[in-house]
Amino acid sequence: MKVLQILPELNAGGVERGTLEIAGHLTRHGHQALVVSNGGRMVAALGELGARHIALPVHRKSLASLLQVRPLRRLLEKERPDILHIRSRVPGWLAWLAWRGMDPASRPRLVSTVHGFYSVNRYSAIMTAGERVIAVSNSIRRHILENYPATRPESIRVIPRGIQLESYHPGGRPPADWLAGWHSQHPQLAGKKLLLLPGRITRLKGHEDFFRLIAALKQQGIPAHGLVAGDTHPKKRAYLADLHRLVDQLGLASDITFLGHRSDLREIMTLSDAVCALSQQPESFGRTVLEALALGKPVIGYDCGGVGELLEEFFPCGKAPLGDIPRIIDAAASVIRDQPLPAPIGEPYTLECMCRATLALYQELLASPR
Secondary structure, three states: OEEEEEOOOOOOOHHHHHHHHHHHHHHHOOOEEEEEEOOOOOHHHHHHOOOEEEEOOOOOOOHHHHHHHHHHHHHHHHHOOOEEEEOOHHHHHHHHHHHHOOOOOOOOEEEEEEOOOOOOOOOHHHHHOOOEEEEOOHHHHHHHHHHOOOOOHHHEEEOOOOEOOOOOOOOOOOOHHHHHHHHHHOHHHOOOEEEEEEOOOOHHHOHHHHHHHHHHHHHOOOOEEEEEEOOOOHHHHHHHHHHHHHHHHOOOOOOEEEEEOOOOHHHHHHHOOEEEEOOOOOOOOOHHHHHHHHOOOOEEEEOOHHHHHHHHHHOHHHEEOOOOHHHHHHHHHHHHHHOOOOOOOOOOOEHHHHHHHHHHHHHHHHHOOO
16 A cells, blocks of 8 residues: 555654554555655654655645645645545645545545544534544544534544553663663652653643642642643743743742653653643543553543543543542542552554554555445
8 A cells, every 4th residue: 555644744742643653554564655744853753664755835724725735636646645644634624625636536545533622613524524534532433423413423433542562561660871860850859759741831731730739739748749741832932931930829939840842751751650631621532641551650630531531441540520620639649649550551552453453444445435
């Protein structure tokens, strides 16, 4: 097979990681993998997997982006991929418009992945336009069926995101040199109960709830220290400044560490006493939550969306209703005190299982009538 995936850019994020993982699986099994995006820091890694990147400005939410429809159609006619896989709304519309203008007898088969709880409107409906639609959780499948009734239920496949269990397993420890560097850089963490909030700096990730959680634990005499690991988009720098002000107002200046973007999140999770998932809206899946659970780490999170599904299955004592800060505080205090362990992670939440299921979907679609 030749599979072309299209997304806005190749920077950090779950959509980007999933795109690379499928591309790598394709090339390892003798298929061809192409990715169209505006580029980004992960392009080099894509090339190392044996996949090919094609740079096109398909990332802008602008009417001017419609100028990319004709180049995309020429690209599809030249490359003749068997599968066109759309992973985001703007490039999804551009790819669909290009695809629609091709000969139905020879154009690629169309797959879309619904990665999130997008706002319900015509713009977002493009993510249900595939001949097969991948939902990354049962919550997303329900969201599609409830809000896009034109989507045929039999066209939807639930394929959860997967992780490499060889890299994420209980009892894993960071390399000695990494550990020495960490302790040297962060001596203030010695003897503290570390709670980690991973995720980009944005209001949706629940940083304010996280800081109030740390403050409440300290009031209970628990030596809690909050670690914030996540990138800050240039447009979010004002919000980051607001977060620093809130930390000062809560008297937590010495109890919160902003780590910025990290490529060693797994190592940081192994040192954490708990990982938090406090998004203010339902998340489609919660891959970082799955990684933490696979490492044997307690997860404290809101019971909604894909995160709620994972917590219900693997660590129900860590969940609380969305926005219920007192319940989150109680759950965190109990977890730190009692140190319960999550249930073991297995199929279908492995990377190999996710990739196999995606390729099986491609092959099923290619074998079906147009």
